[in-house]
Amino acid sequence: MLISNAFAQTAGIGGGAGGLMSFLPIILMFAVLWFIMIRPQMKRQKESKAMLEALAKNDEVVTAGGILGRVTKVNENYVTLEVAEGTEITVQKNAVTTVLPKGSLKSL
Numbered sequence: 001m002l003i004s005n006a007f008a009q010t011a012g013i014g015g016g017a018g019g020l021m022s023f024l025p026i027i028l029m030f031a032v033l034w035f036i037m038i039r040p041q042m043k044r045q046k047e048s049k050a051m052l053e054a055l056a057k058n059d060e061v062v063t064a065g066g067i068l069g070r071v072t073k074v075n076e077n078y079v080t081l082e083v084a085e086g087t088e089i090t091v092q093k094n095a096v097t098t099v100l101p102k103g104s105l106k107s108l
Helices: 016-053
Strands: 060-063 068-074 078-084 087-092 096-100
Touching: 016 096, 060 078
Parallel strands: none
Antiparallel strands: 060 068, 060 096, 068 078, 078 087
């Protein structure tokens, strides 16, 4: 009559290149996410871990709270800092964010 019959198109579900082409944008987005976000973060974590393992006595450091001090003792998980003449504090190693060049504390 007035309405014609509608026939569904058969899409190649799971068929060859058509199935792969539908996942290509998702794969590309994951690749971009990896190179923009995940890879640089892993690189920073690796550098931070290397810095904490290389901490030694008499290094001048800055903690996450902004405290500047000279390392007097290094344990497996803790670091003792001399923040003033005769004043020492103990902080977790993870709190150390930056190792300063030698002589930086004298210039302050």
